[in-house]
Amino acid sequence: MSQSPDAIVIGAGIVGATTALALTNAGLKVLVLDRGSIASGTTSAGEGNILVSDKEPGAELDLALRSRDAWFELADDIGGGFELEAKGGVVVSSSGSESLRNLTSKQRDSGIDARDISSSELWELEPHLSRSINVGAYYPQDAQCQPMLATARVLQAVKQRGGDVVTGSEVLAIENRHGVVSSVVTSRGSYSAPVVINAAGTWAGAIARLAGAELPIAPRRGFILVSVPTPHRIFHKVYSSDYVANVASGDADLQSSAVVEGTQSGTILIGASRERVGFKEGIDYSVVRILAHQAIELFPFLANVQLMRVYRGFRPYAPDHLPVIGQDPIIKGLWHNAGHEGAGIGLAPGSAQLLADTILERHSFMNAAPFSPSRFSTVSSS
Amino acid sequence: MEVRYQVIVLGGGPAGLNAAKYAANAGYEVGLIDAGTRLGGQYWRHTGREEFDQSVHHNFDQGSLLMDAVLANPRITVHSETNIWSASIINDEVVLRTNNGAFITQRLILATGAYDRSLPFPGWDIPGVMTPGAAQSLLKGHGVLVGKRIVVAGTGPFLLPVATGLSSHGASVVGLLEASSKYSWAKNLLELLRNPAKALEGIGYLLALRGRKVEMRFRQAIVAAHASADGSLESVTIANLDSEWKIRSTYKLSCDVAAVGWGFTADTAIAYSLGLALDVDASGSISVVVDENQRARQPNAAIAIYAAGELTGIGGADLALVEGAIAGLAIAGSAQDLKTLKKRRKKLLRFAQALTKVYPVASGWKSWLSEDTTICRCEEISYSDINEAREEFDASDARTIKLLTRCGMGLCQGRICGRTIADLMNSTPQERISSASRPILSPITLGEVAQEGLL
Amino acid sequence: MINFTFEGEPISVEPGTSVAAALLSHGERITRLTRFNSTPRSIFCGIGVCFDCLVEVDGEPNQRSCITTVKEGMVVKVQHGS
Numbered sequence: 001m002s003q004s005p006d007a008i009v010i011g012a013g014i015v016g017a018t019t020a021l022a023l024t025n026a027g028l029k030v031l032v033l034d035r036g037s038i039a040s041g042t043t044s045a046g047e048g049n050i051l052v053s054d055k056e057p058g059a060e061l062d063l064a065l066r067s068r069d070a071w072f073e074l075a076d077d078i079g080g081g082f083e084l085e086a087k088g089g090v091v092v093s094s095s096g097s098e099s100l101r102n103l104t105s106k107q108r109d110s111g112i113d114a115r116d117i118s119s120s121e122l123w124e125l126e127p128h129l130s131r132s133i134n135v136g137a138y139y140p141q142d143a144q145c146q147p148m149l150a151t152a153r154v155l156q157a158v159k160q161r162g163g164d165v166v167t168g169s170e171v172l173a174i175e176n177r178h179g180v181v182s183s184v185v186t187s188r189g190s191y192s193a194p195v196v197i198n199a200a201g202t203w204a205g206a207i208a209r210l211a212g213a214e215l216p217i218a219p220r221r222g223f224i225l226v227s228v229p230t231p232h233r234i235f236h237k238v239y240s241s242d243y244v245a246n247v248a249s250g251d252a253d254l255q256s257s258a259v260v261e262g263t264q265s266g267t268i269l270i271g272a273s274r275e276r277v278g279f280k281e282g283i284d285y286s287v288v289r290i291l292a293h294q295a296i297e298l299f300p301f302l303a304n305v306q307l308m309r310v311y312r313g314f315r316p317y318a319p320d321h322l323p324v325i326g327q328d329p330i331i332k333g334l335w336h337n338a339g340h341e342g343a344g345i346g347l348a349p350g351s352a353q354l355l356a357d358t359i360l361e362r363h364s365f366m367n368a369a370p371f372s373p374s375r376f377s378t379v380s381s382s
Numbered sequence: 383m384e385v386r387y388q389v390i391v392l393g394g395g396p397a398g399l400n401a402a403k404y405a406a407n408a409g410y411e412v413g414l415i416d417a418g419t420r421l422g423g424q425y426w427r428h429t430g431r432e433e434f435d436q437s438v439h440h441n442f443d444q445g446s447l448l449m450d451a452v453l454a455n456p457r458i459t460v461h462s463e464t465n466i467w468s469a470s471i472i473n474d475e476v477v478l479r480t481n482n483g484a485f486i487t488q489r490l491i492l493a494t495g496a497y498d499r500s501l502p503f504p505g506w507d508i509p510g511v512m513t514p515g516a517a518q519s520l521l522k523g524h525g526v527l528v529g530k531r532i533v534v535a536g537t538g539p540f541l542l543p544v545a546t547g548l549s550s551h552g553a554s555v556v557g558l559l560e561a562s563s564k565y566s567w568a569k570n571l572l573e574l575l576r577n578p579a580k581a582l583e584g585i586g587y588l589l590a591l592r593g594r595k596v597e598m599r600f601r602q603a604i605v606a607a608h609a610s611a612d613g614s615l616e617s618v619t620i621a622n623l624d625s626e627w628k629i630r631s632t633y634k635l636s637c638d639v640a641a642v643g644w645g646f647t648a649d650t651a652i653a654y655s656l657g658l659a660l661d662v663d664a665s666g667s668i669s670v671v672v673d674e675n676q677r678a679r680q681p682n683a684a685i686a687i688y689a690a691g692e693l694t695g696i697g698g699a700d701l702a703l704v705e706g707a708i709a710g711l712a713i714a715g716s717a718q719d720l721k722t723l724k725k726r727r728k729k730l731l732r733f734a735q736a737l738t739k740v741y742p743v744a745s746g747w748k749s750w751l752s753e754d755t756t757i758c759r760c761e762e763i764s765y766s767d768i769n770e771a772r773e774e775f776d777a778s779d780a781r782t783i784k785l786l787t788r789c790g791m792g793l794c795q796g797r798i799c800g801r802t803i804a805d806l807m808n809s810t811p812q813e814r815i816s817s818a819s820r821p822i823l824s825p826i827t828l829g830e831v832a833q834e835g836l837l
Numbered sequence: 838m839i840n841f842t843f844e845g846e847p848i849s850v851e852p853g854t855s856v857a858a859a860l861l862s863h864g865e866r867i868t869r870l871t872r873f874n875s876t877p878r879s880i881f882c883g884i885g886v887c888f889d890c891l892v893e894v895d896g897e898p899n900q901r902s903c904i905t906t907v908k909e910g911m912v913v914k915v916q917h918g919s
Contacts, residue, residue, distance in 0.1 A: 037782045038775070044785050148785040152775040165776070228793055228825055228899055229872060229919035265761070265788060266872060266919050270828075282657075283821045285468050285479065292832040303829030306899060307467075308793060310821040417885065419853065419906060424884060430853065497886045507889075509866045509879030516883025519903070524858035528880075613877040614866055649886070759881070759889055762873045793888035793899070798881075825899065 005031040005164070007195035007359075008184050010171055010207055011338075012036075013043035014147055014345050016199035017154040018074070018352035019337050020163055023195075025077075026360055030163040031193070032155065033186055035170035039151040042201045042344060045313025047224060047261065047269050048147045049237070050346040053089040053139035054244050056103070057110040059370035060322055064343070065111055066365050067350025068141055074349050078157040082150035083264055089142030090125055092298065093135040093241045100241045104137045113141050128233045128301050142237055144261070147345045174211035174334070181211065181333035195359060197335045202316040204324070204338035213328045216376050217339045219314035221280060223273050223287050225295070226309040227302075229266030237261040238298060243272065247342065248321060252276040254287060258294035260302075268305065270295045272342065276317065283310055315341045322371055323347060325355050329374035335359060336373050383483030387413035387459070389713060390478070390487040392466070392652065395423020396699045397691025397706035398493035399448050404710025405491070406457035408718075413485060414452065415461045415478070420523075421449045423495055424515060425699045427522040438522050438547050440583060461485075467826040469655040474684035476656065481826065489686045491709050492653060492670065492678070493702070496646035496692035500798055501747050502765075505607030506642070507756045510615025514544040514643040521547050529639030533557035533618055535604045536643040538741045539580075539698075542587035544641060545596060555596045556637055561623060564600040566740045573736030576729060580700070604640055605629055605750040615640060627746030644743050647801055648693045651820040656680060656687060660818065662811035665743060666801060668818055669695045674724065675712035676705055688713050697734035704730060748806065757806075758799045760792020768806065780807040780817060795820045841911035856902035856913055857883070857890050868892045868902050872918035891916045 007023050009016045012034035020030045034040065050071055055061040075084045093100040104114040117125070119134035155165050169188035174196060176182055183192035198215070200207040208215035239259040246255040256273040263269060273287045288310055296303045318324055318339035328334040337355045340347050354371070357364035391402040394416030402414045414421075422428055426445035428435040436442050452458055461482060468479045478485040498513035505511065514534060520526045532553050534545040537560060549555045567574065574581055588598065601623045610616035617636040621629040650660055650668045659671040659679035670678050670689040678687045688709040691702035704727045711718055751757075753766040771777045771786040780803045783789060790796030790803060796817060804814050838849040843865060850859040857880045860868065867877040868890045881889040885904040893914040894900040902913075 037777070037779050039785070040781070152771075152777070152786055156775060167778075225828075227828070230898075231919055283468070283470065283655075285470060285477075288468075289831055289833075292828040296828060296832055303832070304827055304897070306825035306827050307822055307831055308825050309791070309795065417904070497882060497884060500882075507876065507878065509877050512879075512881050513883065516880055516903070519883040520858055520861060520880070524854055524862075526858045526862045528861060614879075759878075759887065762871055762876075793891075794886060798887050 005029045005191065005193050007031070007197060008033060008191055008193045009197045009199055010184070011199035011201060012038040012151070012155060012165060012167060013041050013199065013201050014039065014151045014348045015201065015337050015340060015351060016197070017151045017158070018348040019197055019199055019355055020158045021074070021154050022352040022356035023359070024158050024161045024163045026356055030158060031191060032158065032163065032165040033169050033171060033184070034167045037167050038155055038165070039148050041203065042313050042315055043151055044148050045224070045311055046147055046342065046345055047259070047271055048145045048345050049343065050143040050145060051089060051237070051343070052112050052141050053091055053114065054247055056244070056248060057106050059366070061107070061110050061112070062366050063347055063350045063354065066353070067347050068143060070349035070353060071143065071145065074154070078153055081153050083146040084143065085145070086141065086143045087236055089139040089237045089239070090122070091137045091139065091239060091241050092122070092129070092133045094133060097135040100135055100137055103241065103244065112139065114139055125236060126234065126238055128299050129238070130298060130300050133298065144237065145345065150345070171207060171210060174207070176212065176331050179330065179332055181331055194333055195335060196333060197337055197355070199337045201338055201344065202314045204316060204336065208328070208336070211328070211331050211334050213331050213334060214376070215324060215336060215338070215373065217316045217318055217324070218276060219279050220274050220276050220317035220341060222271065222313050222315055222342065223283070223291065224311050224313070225270040225288060225291055225307055226311070227268040227270070228306045228308045230268060230305055232262050232266070233301060234260055234262040234268060234299065240294070240298065246274060250319070250321070256287065256290050256294065258291060258298050260295050260298055267308070268302070274315070274342070279314055283312065316344070317341050323351055324373050325351050325371035326358060326368055326373050329377050384486060385413065385483060386486045387411055388487070389413070389489045389491065390415060390476070390485055391491045391493060393423060393493035393495055393691070394418060394421040394460070394462070395425055395493060395495050395691065395702065397702035398423070398491070399452050400703050400706030401491045401493055401690055401710040402452055402458050403448065403455065404707050405714045406455050408711060408714030408716040410457065410714050412458045413461060413487070414458055415464045415466070415480070415485060417463065417465050419463055421452065421460065421462070424519065427519055429523060429525055431525070434525055438551070440543065465824045466652060467822055467824050469652045469823065471656060471682055471685060474682060476685060476687070481830065488684060489713050490688070491713060492687065492689040492693055493691045493706060494649050494652060494693055496648045496696060497797070498643040499645045499647045499801065500642070501644050501743070502755055502757050502799070502802055503605055503607070503747070503750045504752050504755045505609065507759055508607050508609045508615050509613060510638055511607050511640045511642065514540055514641040517548060517639065517641040518544050521551060527551060527553050528641070529637070530554060531556050531637045532639040532641060533559065533604060533635060533637045534641045535559035537561045537743065538643065538645045539584060539737060540643065542584060546587045546590050549591060549594045549596055555591070555594070557620065557635055558591065558596050558598045559602040559604065559620060560598055560600050561603040561627060562600065562741050563625070570736045570739050573732055574740070577733040580733065603627070604642055605632065607640055614638070623746065625744070627744035628749050645741060646692060646696045648696065649797065650693065650818045651823050653678070653689065653693065654815070654818040655821065655823065658687060658689070660815045662814050665738065666804060666814060667696065668814060669693065675720070676709035677712065686713055695734065696738070697730060701727065701730040701734055757802060758789040758792060760794050761788045763787050763789040778807070780804050780809045780813055783807060793825065839907050839909050841907050841909070841913060843913045844915060850907055854907050856892060856894070856905045856907055859907050860902065867915060869916035870918065
């Protein structure tokens with residue numbers, strides 16, 4: 001491809017891939033760059049969550065709702081092939097029914113299909129759920145995909161439609177002329193484009209700095225446990241309502257609540273821990289123990305199921321938990337689409353559409369202001 | 383349960399046994415952790431029936447003496463049937479979690495050995511196709527013959543004792559195939575003659591086999607296996623190979639077992655978990671980097687971790703014994719002079735390096751694969767699945783292939799197919815080392831993981 | 838001697854025998870059928886590394902027959918899938 005595409009996307013994760021596809025579908029010639037291989041960062045370290053159930057009403061929930069539908073439209077557009085499944089979510093409460101019922105009521109007001117269910121309905125949806133858990137809600141819109149395959153399929157479509165993907169190319173510098181982005185220098189050559197999109201996820205802060213901008217995105221570490229393949233006994237994404245509070249928490253200390261689900265390959269995935277410890281390598285087995293304990297509280301049969309693997313991810317965390325979608329306040333032509341924390345898979349196609357609409361000055365499904373990168377500079381100057 | 387030892391040794395084979403013995407004799411309380419039911423590792427695997435054990439081993443007396451010495455030593459506590467599922471460093475201590483509780487130390491000797499290296503070929507997942515190590519372990523550990531008509535194939539000196547053992551215990555070894563050239567010995571003769579005892583051992587096996595009408599055929603390999611109606615092995619296709627191991631011509635042989643191995647792979651997963659420096663040689667084999675005292679490199683100065691035996695480079699039992707002795711003495715800070723041991727190690731190392739030159743694995747094995755050949759046995763991923771991921775998605779590295787196809791993500795955690803994938807994808811040394819990461823070293827129930835009181 | 842059953846058939850072996858050794862010495866080779874293609878598998882590495890010789894022992898799947906020692910009264914079955 002020429003050295004001068006219409007747009008350069010930095011980051012071949014799910015956010016970068018869907019952004020590239022949205023712009024490609026709008027007729028732009030897009031170049032995707034990644035220092036590693038495709039989906040080699042946070043995208044491959046998650047469970048493939050496409051959730052509406054875990055969000056409090058607000059801008060992020062509006063984005064999540066649109067994005068959830070956008071996933072199914074995207075599957076139609078590129079022909080699927082990434083295990084997209086509306087498996088539904090079941091949220092349970094161990095601390096009485098009041099807080100969960102309040103949440104579902106607010107979520108219904110925001111347009112979510114959130115159903116309060118009886119204990120017998122709960123046990124019918126999940127027959128192996130602990131009988132000491134009797135309060136639950138059902139979210140038929142919750143879905144899941146295989147994020148690695150999804151990224152690969154989306155980038156394949158980008159290439160088939162005229163775009164290009166260059167992996168193994170680390171961005172070394174992002175140059176600007178009088179505050180307008182001019183070129184991207186990589187370990188495999190230089191490119192220039194009027195639009196440069198920072199979709200580097202957890203590493204988006206470092207990319208912003210290369211351009212002379214600021215983006216307060218920090219890693220939030222999480223572990224996921226993978227069981228040996230077992231017969232299907234968990235049918236939805238099942239999690240404790242504590243998870244909703246944990247997602248919204250800004251605390252740096254460890255938070256964990258079990259999020260349990262079966263996969264098409266037969267393994268059971270157990271998340272989700274969150275802690276802000278920087279890019280700390282290795283596995284913290286005390287966190288593994290807590291997750292195992294919490295999972296068994298939900299599904300007692302798991303005590304006899306073997307653990308096979310643990311993996312770790314660094315989620316891109318912004319101080320107010322909202323993704324950053326929009327033009328940089330200092331460097332013109334530099335756009336950000338990052339900071340989706342643990343919801344990046346679910347929010348990706350919606351975020352991509354919102355950013356593409358903003359770049360192309362089209363009317364979009366929602367106002368992008370809550371996600372504006374300038375919100376951080378406003379706070380610091382006030 | 384939490385147990386602390388002054389020294390912990392992992393592995394009850396030649397290296398681990400000697401390491402434990404020497405460290406204990408130097409005054410330390412030693413915990414010896416082993417996955418097996420009896421000590422001895424793969425090399426001295428035995429039934430406990432004296433007469434039989436003597437009959438299947440080349441030098442069982444040496445092993446028997448060493449095992450007895452370890453078991454009788456009051457400073458050594460043996461923990462058999464103990465599987466480590468995680469290894470980590472917490473507050474300047476090594477913490478090993480096992481099915482029998484946690485073990486903690488500041489001085490660790492890794493002697494976890496190696497397992498057969500396998501290469502995929504059409505039909506290698508048919509019941510009856512196995513590694514030479516499997517045939518050997520059933521014979522040595524249980525006195526069980528794995529079949530009646532057996533073909534032993536692959537490359538390396540290990541094929542000889544396996545064929546000899548099977549043959550002398552009543553199996554008909556209908557083929558003994560060495561993929562390397564018969565002249566590769568001659569090319570490295572000088573180095574090999576530095577260890578005349580080993581050369582004589584090899585000649586002894588050849589003579590014994592000749593007495594049973596088993597001739598080793600060179601430059602031949604099993605390139606396909608075929609099943610009968612009930613799904614078991616019925617015959618194999620054997621190829622004459624060129625120097626690159628590409629197929630020149632083939633013939634068929636009926637058999638009920640094919641024991642096929644291509645040297646060994648060290649299990650470096652614990653070493654990786656503990657952050658030890660690892661190295662990759664030209665054959666793609668990963669090993670732990672050690673200094674002249676067998677000490678491994680890792681960043682925590684409060685902890686001493688040593689490694690001995692196959693983990694530091696495939697070299698056989700004699701070398702493992704010497705390395706174990708050096709590691710045991712060195713970790714104990716013993717005043718004993720190591721000069722003689724180190725001299726012996728040097729000689730054995732040169733022999734081991736010469737052997738790897740005699741038995742290189744040539745790249746032509748990749749041409750034996752067909753589209754439907756299984757690559758990942760656990761997840762049933764075929765060669766065509768991998769090729770599709772390569773072509774459709776331009777996936778060019780092993781990690782991406784793994785995440786797209788699930789190849790290497792099954793129960794064995796890539797121990798069998800990981801090296802194959804690395805070879806097929808031309809992985810860099812760094813990529814090969816990263817692929818040694820296995821945060822859960824062996825499956826453990828979530829109930830055991832969740833137990834309160836664990837660190 | 839230790840007595841156990843495989844697929845309902847009684848088998849007697851010496852103490853200390855592994856399930857794999859017991860099955861092979863009684864002519865039983867197939868330990869499991871794979872979970873996607875239902876193809877038969879048997880002992881492969883023999884030393885607990887490859888997880889191919891899995892059997893169901895007393896109702897628990899994923900037991901490596903090569904490193905599981907036979908115990909009195911054990912009920913061993915071919916593992917179907919996972």
